[in-house]
Amino acid sequence: MDLGIAGRHAIVCASSRGLGLACADALAREGVHVVLNGRDPDPLAAAVARLTGRHAVDIGSVAGDIADPATRAALLAACPEPDILVTNNGGPAPGRFADWDRDAWIAALDANMLAPLAMIRAVLDGMVERGFGRIVNITSAMVKTPLSPMGLSTGARTGLTSVAKALSRDVARAGVTINQLLPERIDTDRQRQMAELHASLADITVEEAYAHMASTIAAGRLGRPEEVGDACAFLCSARAGYISGQSLQLDGGSYTGLL
Numbered sequence: 001m002d003l004g005i006a007g008r009h010a011i012v013c014a015s016s017r018g019l020g021l022a023c024a025d026a027l028a029r030e031g032v033h034v035v036l037n038g039r040d041p042d043p044l045a046a047a048v049a050r051l052t053g054r055h056a057v058d059i060g061s062v063a064g065d066i067a068d069p070a071t072r073a074a075l076l077a078a079c080p081e082p083d084i085l086v087t088n089n090g091g092p093a094p095g096r097f098a099d100w101d102r103d104a105w106i107a108a109l110d111a112n113m114l115a116p117l118a119m120i121r122a123v124l125d126g127m128v129e130r131g132f133g134r135i136v137n138i139t140s141a142m143v144k145t146p147l148s149p150m151g152l153s154t155g156a157r158t159g160l161t162s163v164a165k166a167l168s169r170d171v172a173r174a175g176v177t178i179n180q181l182l183p184e185r186i187d188t189d190r191q192r193q194m195a196e197l198h199a200s201l202a203d204i205t206v207e208e209a210y211a212h213m214a215s216t217i218a219a220g221r222l223g224r225p226e227e228v229g230d231a232c233a234f235l236c237s238a239r240a241g242y243i244s245g246q247s248l249q250l251d252g253g254s255y256t257g258l259l
Contacts, residue, residue, distance in 0.1 A: 001239065003030045003233060003234065003236075003237035003238060003239055004237055004238030004239060005027070005030050005031065005032055005083070005084070005134075005233075005236060005237050005238055006030060006031025006032070007031060007032075007033070008031075008032045008033070008083040008084055009032070009033045009034075009035075009079050009081065009082050009083050009084070010024075010027050010032050010033070010034045010035070010079070010082055010083065010084035010085070010086065010236070011034075011035050011037070011075050011076075011078075011079050011082045011084070011085050011086070011119070011123075012024040012027065012034055012035070012036060012037065012086040012088070013037050013066045013075070013085075013086060013087050013088045013089060013115075013116070013119065014037060014038060014039075014066055014088040014089045014090060015034075015036045015037055015038065015047065015086070015088065016036060016037070016038025016039075016040065016043040016044040016046075016047045017038070017043050017047065017188075017189060018188040018189055018190060018225060019088060019138055019183060019186060019188060019225055019228050019229075020036075020037075020038075020086070020088040020138070021036075021047050021050075021225070022225035022226050022228050022229035022232075023086050023088070023136070023138070023228065023229045023232040023233070024036055024047070024051060024086075024229075025050075025051060025054070025055075025226070025229055026226070026229030026230055026232060026233035027084065027086075027229075027232070027233055027236060028051050028054070028055040028057050028059065029054070029055055029233070030233055030237070031055075031057060032057060032083075032084065032236075033057045033058040033059075033060075034051065034057065034058075034059055034060070035059075035060040035061065035062060035075060035078045035079045035082075036048060036051070036059065036060070036061045036062075037061065037062050037063075037064070037066060037071070037075060038061075038063060039063070039064065039065050040063075041063045044061050044063050045061070047061075048060075048061050060078050060079070061078075062074045062075045062078055066087075066088075066089050066111075066115045066116075066119070067089065067110045067111045067114075067115040069118070072115070072118055072119055072122065075119075076122055076123070081126055081130070082123050082126075082127075083127070083130075083132055083133060083134065084133075084134045084135075084136075084236045085119060085120065085123050085133075085134070085135045085136075086135075086136045086137075086138065086232060086236070087115075087116035087119055087120070087135070087136070087137045087138065088137075088138040089111050089112055089115060089116070090111070090190070091111075091112060091140065091150075091152075091153040091157075091190070092104070092107070092108045092111070092112070092152035092153050092156075093152075094149035094150055094153075094194075094197070095149060095151075095152070096148075096149070097148060097151055100151070100152060104152060105152065105155070108152035108153065108155065108156045109155075109156050109159070111156070112139075112153060112156035112157050112160065113156040113157065113159045113160045113163075116137055116160055117160065117163060120135055120164070120167070120178075123135075124167070124171065124176070127171070127174070127176045128171055128174040128176055131174060131175045132175045132176070133171070133174075133175065133176035133177070134176075134177055134235065134236040134237075134240075135164070135176070135177065135178040135179070136178075136179055136180070136181060136232050136235050136236060137160055137161070137164055137178075137179070137180045137181070138180075138181050138183065138228075138232075139157040139160060139161055139180050139181065139182055139247070140153055140154065140157050140182060140183065140184070141182045141183065141184030141249055141250075141251050141255070142154040142157065142184075143157050143158050143161050143180070143182055143247065144182060144247070144249065144255065144257065145184075145255065145257075146158075160180075161180055161247060164178050164180060164245075165178075165245050168244045168245035169245060172244050172245075175241065176244075177235070177240065177241065177243060177244035178244055178245065179235045179240075179243060179244060179245070179246045179247070179248065180246070180247040180248065181228060181231060181232060181235070181247075181248055181250060182247050182248065182249045182250065182251070183223065183228050183250045183251070184223075184249070184250065184251040184252075184254065185213055185216075185217055185222050185223060185251065185252065185254075186222060186223040186224070186225060186227075186228055186250070187222040187223065187224060187225065188225055191213075191222065192206075194213075195209040195210050195213065196209070198212070198213075210222070216254070217251070217252040217253075217254050218251075218252050218253035218254045219252030219253055219254075220252075221252065222252075223250055223251070223252055227250065228250055231248060231250060235248070
């Protein structure tokens with residue numbers, strides 16, 4: 001299927017590795033010019049080289065933390081009129097509610113709610129004026145199935161989801177869509193960190209922790225980053241213009257709820 005976005009321009013936040021890189025890769029495969037972002041210059045340079053070697057599109061990059069206003073400004077300078085914005089950022093570490101002070105909550109909100117909203121605010125009017133825009137926020141399955149150890153993450157990302165849902169109704173007539181991807185148990189570095197934490201707490205091997213994770217998923221396996229990337233590319237496509245304000249779960253069919 002031709003997704004109809006060849007020649008478009010995209011900013012993909014936190015895309016030097018993991019799910020962000022998978023989304024950038026999928027967009028570049030469809031002919032989209034992409035600006036990557038990451039905190040660490042070395043993985044970011046490796047990601048640029050990887051995509052440049054695979055796809056005949058322009059691949060730019062901006063190093064820095066997306067929660068830093070200077071990084072956001074640099075991204076917008078590198079891509080002043082993006083057709084596509086994918087927001088993403090690393091989530092807070094799991095922990096205990098009793099241990100999270102105000103600073104912990106503010107840091108989570110800055111990284112996983114306020115920074116994405118600042119990017120959306122910066123690009124939304126331009127998308128509306130040009131009559132096309134695709135915004136995809138990578139959040140978490142914890143938005144729909146919150147667990148207390150992930151409270152920092154789910155609190156911030158649920159707030160983002162709520163604001164994005166409200167905004168999606170305001171801009172749909174202008175050809176601009178805003179959707180969320182809610183991944184769970186995707187085989188990334190982040191998931192390995194979770195497996196290592198589980199292994200240490202349960203006194204088992206990391207391999208056993210992975211096997212336990214897989215056993216809790218209806219599909220019987222972890223998801224692949226490229227599956228998230230493909231879903232992102234479709235939501236960003238010209239074919240998905242009638243899909244907006246939605247939160248798509250990528251969890252191998254594990255969610256037990258109806259809505």
